[in-house]
Amino acid sequence: MSGFVTLKTEGMSTEEAYRLIVGCVTPRPVAWITTQDESGRVNAAPFSSYNYVAHSPPMLAVNIGSRKGELKDTARNIVETREFVVNVATEATLELMHASGADYPPEIGEPETLGIELAPSTVVRPPRIPATPIQMECRLEHVLPLGRGLNTLYIGEVVAFHLSEAIFNGRHIDAVAMRPIARLGGPYYAGLGEIFHRPMLQAPPV
Numbered sequence: 001m002s003g004f005v006t007l008k009t010e011g012m013s014t015e016e017a018y019r020l021i022v023g024c025v026t027p028r029p030v031a032w033i034t035t036q037d038e039s040g041r042v043n044a045a046p047f048s049s050y051n052y053v054a055h056s057p058p059m060l061a062v063n064i065g066s067r068k069g070e071l072k073d074t075a076r077n078i079v080e081t082r083e084f085v086v087n088v089a090t091e092a093t094l095e096l097m098h099a100s101g102a103d104y105p106p107e108i109g110e111p112e113t114l115g116i117e118l119a120p121s122t123v124v125r126p127p128r129i130p131a132t133p134i135q136m137e138c139r140l141e142h143v144l145p146l147g148r149g150l151n152t153l154y155i156g157e158v159v160a161f162h163l164s165e166a167i168f169n170g171r172h173i174d175a176v177a178m179r180p181i182a183r184l185g186g187p188y189y190a191g192l193g194e195i196f197h198r199p200m201l202q203a204p205p206v
């Protein structure tokens with residue numbers, strides 16, 4: 001059909017495939033993940049290849065790529081300790097979240113270096129980032145190597161939600177007040193645009 005460029009993926013370079021997939025799957029929420037190594041050093045880094053994948057119990061999945069053939073600090077800490085915290089990145093935390101995505105060596109903890117305030121978690125050991133309105137404490141459930149070995153999917157069960165009273169009324173989470181940040185392709189982020197209201201067509205799952 002005219003007006004479209006069709007690109008088959010067989011033989012496609014890793015770089016091109018990455019550029020296309022992150023441009024096609026947008027907007028993506030950003031999980032700002034805190035972990036701890038076995039000595040207790042806290043690590044923080046952003047991940048947008050991320051979503052919820054189950055609600056009974058609630059589960060989150062994040063795809064962490066390898067770096068020069070090695071596990072990133074977040075992935076290594078998750079495998080070693082089987083615990084992590086997903087802090088929901090927002091407009092207010094965009095700059096610190098983005099800065100924590102730089103390639104710091106394992107002995108450098110981003111929270112300490114960048115001055116990211118931490119608060120204790122309740123069920124898992126890695127602390128959470130109270131500047132974000134939502135933090136989800138997670139316990140690792142599954143590790144799924146994907147494709148040609150560059151990607152691994154880490155699936156965790158949420159064992160505690162921390163919800164700021166500024167965005168949670170005891171039942172619903174106010175997405176507008178939360179101001180979540182989304183990752184687009186390339187060096188772009190976005191905030192929430194216009195909000196469209198439509199009635200629910202099915203009862204929410206119980």
Ligand SMILES: Cc1cc2nc3c(=O)[nH]c(=O)nc-3n(C[C@H](O)[C@H](O)[C@H](O)COP(=O)(O)O)c2cc1C
Pocket residue numbers: 030043044045046047048049050063064065066072073074075097098100101102103104183
């Ligand atoms: C907004 C944003 C989203 C990112 N998403 C991912 C992702 O989904 N998977 C991934 O492997 N790296 C992702 N990165 C890159 C990691 O954050 C980066 O490699 C970081 O240095 C990893 O830190 P760590 O070694 O402390 O775990 C993302 C970076 C940014 C800024």
